[in-house]
Amino acid sequence: MNIAIYNGNLQPTTFVLRLAQVVNEEHTVLVSGSSPKLFKHQKQGLNYLPTDPSNKLVLLIQFVLRLLVFFCVQPKKCRHFVSLLRNSDKPLLTRFKQFLIWSKFISNNIEVVHIQWASHIFLFEEILEHSYFKTMVSLRGRLINITPLAEADLKALYQRTFPKVNQFHAVTHHIKKQAMIYGAAEDKIKVIYSGVEVNSFDAFRKKDYAKRDTLQILSVGRQHWKKGYNYALEALKIVLERDIKATFTIIGAADSEEIIYTVHDLNLKNEVRLTSKMDYQDVLKEMQKADVLVLPSVSEGLANVVIEAMALGLPVISTNAVGMSELVIHKETGLLFENRDVNDLAEMIKGFNSMPQEDVKKMTDTALKKVIIQHNWKTFKQSFNDFYTC
Known part of the structure; x- marks a missing residue:
């Protein structure tokens, strides 16, 4: 055909x-x-x-x-x-x-x-x-x-x-x-x-996952209002005010005036890193180094970056916008927060930061199984x- x-x-x-x-x-x-x-x-x-x-x-x-x-x-x-x-x-x-x-x-x-x-x-x-x-x-x-x-x-x-x-x-x-x-x-x-071909992520999979003293948060996506990065930055501010050490990297947002302004307005220059769009392999390396992926989008179909994070063994905190709940099951395959709710997102980050290591491991293992079944190549x-x- x-x-x-x-x-x-x-x-x-x-x-x-x-x-x-x-x-x-x-x-x-x-x-x-x-x-x-x-x-x-x-x-x-x-x-x-x-x-x-x-x-x-x-x-x-x-x-x-x-x-x-x-x-x-x-x-x-x-x-x-x-x-x-x-x-x-x-x-x-x-x-x-x-x-x-x-x-x-x-x-x-x-x-x-x-x-x-x-x-x-x-x-x-x-x-x-x-x-x-x-x-x-x-x-x-x-x-x-x-x-x-x-x-x-x-x-x-x-x-x-x-x-x-x-x-x-x-x-x-x-x-x-x-x-x-x-x-x-x-x-x-x-x-x-x-x-996704789960085996293709083997070289990047987080085999011995362990959170560090400073929580490394990552988001990936193009510069667009629907990606909800401003909500994530406001949530980060709340988290830091609660004496939780954290940094936030946003891949693909380096040229966004709105995001740069928000970073400065919230006085987050030392905690936030904005990068330009990266090659796919470089994104995977950044995901490998992170502690958790945050998807703050106002609207999504079903974000490929979340599927890939789960295939890599990277924990996910996601908005419950639209179809994301078809992949991220709260406290089973990841954590869900109420769409646009800055305080709820901050609570999820805080809760994840204090989550016992064995619970994180159980969640990422369940997430990987979900990807293998639902997103089988x-x-x-x-x-x-x-x-x-x-």
Whole structure:
């Protein structure tokens, strides 16, 4: 089966790359999206298909050339695409982009288009009712939980398009329920948890875990308000005021003016370290050195960093936002605090700091078993192969 994994651009995230690599073992996969490159190419064993350039002039030139070529090769489909787009009220450049995407998928005999980010469904809206290829959409965190609540146009887009999508992949059961609000049929949504190869973490696993006199707290994630770092910093301030020694490293937040200001405002310069985004292996090394991972996010689908922390034997304190309780079971696989509740987070950090070593070990062992069962790599692979062939 020929599958196009549409990512919006040709710089996919780690979990999208993992998905493409898994699917590529059984099917022919093209990772697709906007790119300065013009031609199909291969990188690290995966085939990449640039669908449209980001430069407006190049986009226009490529559209004209593509229109001529596609009309010569597939005149009937070309006329149909033009007809669909002529009746669309989208901006002209967007319609050029759509034509390039659709025609390139047809020329590459794509049978399934898997849209990784739900908001990109607007690029396929006019073609959803026609059987040129099956459309599948992944449902992840913010784009389902938050954005459509704040953006009426996106909510309306989902309500128009979700009933027409062939199949959905949801990262949690909670996300599945949210998508149904916008018209996604329950029987078309398959929950597939992210998969990890637990053995790949062996070199980084914390074999002889022991907390130090100064608690080493770690958070990992991009700079975004939904990551809730300000709540974590306020909780740290409370913890320090209770005479608990602690430091806090946030990977990926070095350039955030808001976070830097909060650190200075709370007088935490000596206790907080902000770093730029790191390579994956370097992140694992930082996790290996930490005592506990804190996930303070206001909203999450199911955070991959928490799965990885559990696979490494690193204890987790997580917000109970959205789908996190499907992985972090309070006092069994980690500690949960009430979303946005600074005092509750401070209490969890304080409680963890005084937790007996044998209880921490029991919790991390249970967490590892949870990852092995729920996020099993073989199950993940089989689930997606079934997903595409159903």
